Amino acid sequence: MLDKTFNPSETQARFYRAWEASGAFECHPDSPALPYTIMMPPPNVTGSLHMGHALTFTLQDILIRYHRMRGRDTLWQPGTDHAGIATQMVVERQLAERQMTRRSLGREKFVEQVWAWKAESGGTITRQLRALGASPDWRRERFTMDEDLSAAVRKVFVRLYKDGLIYRDKRLVNWDPKLHTAISDLEVESHETKGQLWYFKYPIEGAEGEFVVVATTRPETMLGDTGVAVHPDDERYRHLVGKHAILPLVGRRIPIVADEYADPTAGSGAVKITPAHDFNDFQVGRRHKLELINIFDQDAALNDAVPEPYRGLDRFVARKRIVADMEALGLVAKVEPHTLMVPHGDRSGAVIEPWLSDQWYCDAKTLAQEPIKAVETGRTVFVPKNWENTFFEWMRNIQPWNISRQLWWGHQIPAWYGPDGKIFVEETEAEAAAAAKAHYGKSVVLNRDPDVLDTWFSSALWPFSTLGWPEPTKELKRYYPTDVLVTGFDIIFFWVARMMMMGHRFMGEVPFRTVYIHALVRDERGQKMSKSKGNIIDPLDLIERYGCDSLRFTLAALAAQGRDIKLAESRVGGYRNFATKLWNAARFAEMNRCALVPGFDPGACRLRLNRWIVGALAETAARVERAIEEYKFNEAAGALYQFTWGTFCDWYLEFSKPVFGGEDEAGKAETRAATAWVLAQLVHLLHPIMPFLTEAVWEHLSGGKGGMLISAAWPGCAALPRDAAAMGELDWVVSLISAIRTARAELNVPAAAELAAAVRIEGAEVPDRLRAHGEAIRRLARLKAIEHAAEAGPRRAVQVVVEGATLFLDLAGAIDFDKERTRLEKEAKDAAGELDKIQRKLGNEQFMAKAKPEVIEEQRERQAEAQAALARVKAALARLG
RNA sequence: GGGCGGUUAGCUCAGCGGUAGAGCGCCUCGUUUACACCGAGGAUGUCGGGGGUUCGAAUCCCUCAUCGCCCACCA
Numbered sequence: 001m002l003d004k005t006f007n008p009s010e011t012q013a014r015f016y017r018a019w020e021a022s023g024a025f026e027c028h029p030d031s032p033a034l035p036y037t038i039m040m041p042p043p044n045v046t047g048s049l050h051m052g053h054a055l056t057f058t059l060q061d062i063l064i065r066y067h068r069m070r071g072r073d074t075l076w077q078p079g080t081d082h083a084g085i086a087t088q089m090v091v092e093r094q095l096a097e098r099q100m101t102r103r104s105l106g107r108e109k110f111v112e113q114v115w116a117w118k119a120e121s122g123g124t125i126t127r128q129l130r131a132l133g134a135s136p137d138w139r140r141e142r143f144t145m146d147e148d149l150s151a152a153v154r155k156v157f158v159r160l161y162k163d164g165l166i167y168r169d170k171r172l173v174n175w176d177p178k179l180h181t182a183i184s185d186l187e188v189e190s191h192e193t194k195g196q197l198w199y200f201k202y203p204i205e206g207a208e209g210e211f212v213v214v215a216t217t218r219p220e221t222m223l224g225d226t227g228v229a230v231h232p233d234d235e236r237y238r239h240l241v242g243k244h245a246i247l248p249l250v251g252r253r254i255p256i257v258a259d260e261y262a263d264p265t266a267g268s269g270a271v272k273i274t275p276a277h278d279f280n281d282f283q284v285g286r287r288h289k290l291e292l293i294n295i296f297d298q299d300a301a302l303n304d305a306v307p308e309p310y311r312g313l314d315r316f317v318a319r320k321r322i323v324a325d326m327e328a329l330g331l332v333a334k335v336e337p338h339t340l341m342v343p344h345g346d347r348s349g350a351v352i353e354p355w356l357s358d359q360w361y362c363d364a365k366t367l368a369q370e371p372i373k374a375v376e377t378g379r380t381v382f383v384p385k386n387w388e389n390t391f392f393e394w395m396r397n398i399q400p401w402n403i404s405r406q407l408w409w410g411h412q413i414p415a416w417y418g419p420d421g422k423i424f425v426e427e428t429e430a431e432a433a434a435a436a437k438a439h440y441g442k443s444v445v446l447n448r449d450p451d452v453l454d455t456w457f458s459s460a461l462w463p464f465s466t467l468g469w470p471e472p473t474k475e476l477k478r479y480y481p482t483d484v485l486v487t488g489f490d491i492i493f494f495w496v497a498r499m500m501m502m503g504h505r506f507m508g509e510v511p512f513r514t515v516y517i518h519a520l521v522r523d524e525r526g527q528k529m530s531k532s533k534g535n536i537i538d539p540l541d542l543i544e545r546y547g548c549d550s551l552r553f554t555l556a557a558l559a560a561q562g563r564d565i566k567l568a569e570s571r572v573g574g575y576r577n578f579a580t581k582l583w584n585a586a587r588f589a590e591m592n593r594c595a596l597v598p599g600f601d602p603g604a605c606r607l608r609l610n611r612w613i614v615g616a617l618a619e620t621a622a623r624v625e626r627a628i629e630e631y632k633f634n635e636a637a638g639a640l641y642q643f644t645w646g647t648f649c650d651w652y653l654e655f656s657k658p659v660f661g662g663e664d665e666a667g668k669a670e671t672r673a674a675t676a677w678v679l680a681q682l683v684h685l686l687h688p689i690m691p692f693l694t695e696a697v698w699e700h701l702s703g704g705k706g707g708m709l710i711s712a713a714w715p716g717c718a719a720l721p722r723d724a725a726a727m728g729e730l731d732w733v734v735s736l737i738s739a740i741r742t743a744r745a746e747l748n749v750p751a752a753a754e755l756a757a758a759v760r761i762e763g764a765e766v767p768d769r770l771r772a773h774g775e776a777i778r779r780l781a782r783l784k785a786i787e788h789a790a791e792a793g794p795r796r797a798v799q800v801v802v803e804g805a806t807l808f809l810d811l812a813g814a815i816d817f818d819k820e821r822t823r824l825e826k827e828a829k830d831a832a833g834e835l836d837k838i839q840r841k842l843g844n845e846q847f848m849a850k851a852k853p854e855v856i857e858e859q860r861e862r863q864a865e866a867q868a869a870l871a872r873v874k875a876a877l878a879r880l881g
Numbered sequence: 882g883g884g885c886g887g888u889u890a891g892c893u894c895a896g897c898g899g900u901a902g903a904g905c906g907c908c909u910c911g912u913u914u915a916c917a918c919c920g921a922g923g924a925u926g927u928c929g930g931g932g933g934u935u936c937g938a939a940u941c942c943c944u945c946a947u948c949g950c951c952c953a954c955c956a
Contacts, residue, residue: 002915004915004916005918006918190952190953215956216956218956229956261955263955267956268956270956271955272956278954278956280955281954281956282954340955340956341953341955386885386886387885390952393952394952397952489951490951520950557895557904558895565894568892568904568905570893571893571904573918574905574918576918577919578904579918580916580918581915581918583915584915584916584919586915587916588915588916591915592915635895638895642903649915649916837900845936847937849936850935850936851936851937852899858899859899859900866900
């Protein structure tokens, strides 16, 4: 006997072990089956599961389980990412707690520390994935810094370098003064900040008392100014072009140039130019051959290029000092409050400084061309489609990708420098040495570039490096390109685009056919969940309290396309109740000795009740299949919820009660078999979303002899013929209810006392059955206080006739006549309004001319219904008096 | 400054040209033998405002408001 409620935690652990042990997660490269592949976006190796993971992995697992059941050879490739900056920061923080720094430790020791931390915490995320019920092929788990994946990274780097698509360049980069590394444009977040706009007066050379006024939000950068720009058409400044200003505090002579970059309407119309510390100024400086003066060190403190009093000052301290000094000199024209966007590093939170440095770049522009074409021609499609615009927008304006990071944790760049700075890029040190020897004609000492690659460089290779590339493995041949990539929009640029670039370059084919972009999970107020906001909902906590299946079902039900998910915990509770409901349906079946009958043919049911549920199930199965194929997880979940609760439990099981209590033994047997069969189909259909609960129910139902659902075949019930003729899905039920409702309206007549009612339930011999099954019928009729008229005496009983029925309904005491009158009056008003609306529509010539015939027919039917309803209500009201 | 998305029942959200929906919450009622994590019944909406297209608009178009997100080099 099943327990009264479902116990998720015990079940989860037990079945997960059984699944994994059974080999059900594994792919079969030699199988004749069609492969189905999803690359799991590798989470940070030392991270832990958050709600975004829960969503994305649940959706992927649903797809994988569904296609596995459909007979595909599924590969869900798992793994973790070394997450360069993020991981390094965590370990540095740990060191700081012990008053140490990575520099005090040295590179080698530090990297050892990170590996140790990885060993310690690296299992967390995969354990949590298991708790979520995820079913990837764990045997194939990879880490981006595994030796073979690292080799792939080196090979790609070397090839791109030799093809001229990776190069070294000195440019302005986004410098993170806290982490001491360059970061990519994508890793910079701009935050609106309230600051000030200072107007400084720069004296004009050779013109006593004349000034040019420039505005700045970053006064400290003036120490690096090497020019002032004005717009060529700006009358106010035309006479100054070609002259020089004298940079206050420094005394440098800087040219005043005409450049269209200067906006006459902004600030004073004249703009100071600091080529080494501003992306725009860099361009202006280049056009006018202005000097580049770097005034910051790697901490963004002032270096020796500035006058002595400012050296060594932090940039923000320097800012105050400079403003004060300028004020003292009377060179501050005015100060205005100003709101500006300040760039911050997305990891460190530090204010990013544009800084001139040598970095490695990847020619993303060239690599982007094929992926753009692939999306244009539909070789890769985005779902929902509107993300393609975002993709195009970014890809068509793509900038060189800075791939070097001044970190220690990651793939060290395979480039070695000769004594004269000559670069040798090779896959190994030996090859570099050989190349150097060939170049210099003798062995020389080489120094390896200390930088590592951007984390996304290695994850860009993920779809093929995890399959064995560069070796031509059978897995690579079989599983690439993959079927679908499932991810949030936040990494379209970081990852999706780059996988497409690298996939094309090295495999000659798109890495995935479909990119399904799901929503982001936010809290109830729509805020992004973050530790600092304290609004994190922990998926593991929800799993603990509601069960994994409830969380999975919730996420699926909320995963509507194109919209963020605002997660309310009450939804999880609601779906936990749903799980319990299904569980109890299984208990009911068990109590009524509903067992699977081998060879049961759902198409051959005699009882209409059973023919009806078979049709309704077929309809549901078809909806579920269509929804999953279209990535409409919420529709799949909704269809299953509705069928399970609203159809199977509320109606079918209730109807089956009089049958089970009746004397039609053949009907009973058929209903038992049908109940068990429907339940069996249902747990199959629900399995991808609720894997644990369904396994538990299936285990009971099949007596443990049916294997596990995870390896079961998807049921073919969607293709079953639906006996529409007999009941047209729910028509039978609807007709029953409406008959009873009609009777109820008529009942409000004291003179109806003599009425007898009859409803024929399959297999039940009424009225005798009524005595035994009054409660069940009362429920199914959604009426209160039903008793056999004969028992209670002939009072206010109703005659309900459905197919020559024999159900007596006595509603004595169930009706409050005043209430009923009010209700009927309202109903009459509504009915009249409704009828009026329809009649106006039907009387409208244009409607009659233009609406589709079936629409008109529908309206006619509705009209008839409304007329009948109105007449009925009026009659009932009249009889009420 | 560009772009995208939201605005539907008290809350969280579906629906996206032809009768306004779900879950949760709320109010009544129910000691019914699957389930109180239940059942029956009920209340609650000018579908953000304003225009337009259409026989017909929550649904399509325009516009305004508002909230949120993404991108962007404006001193």
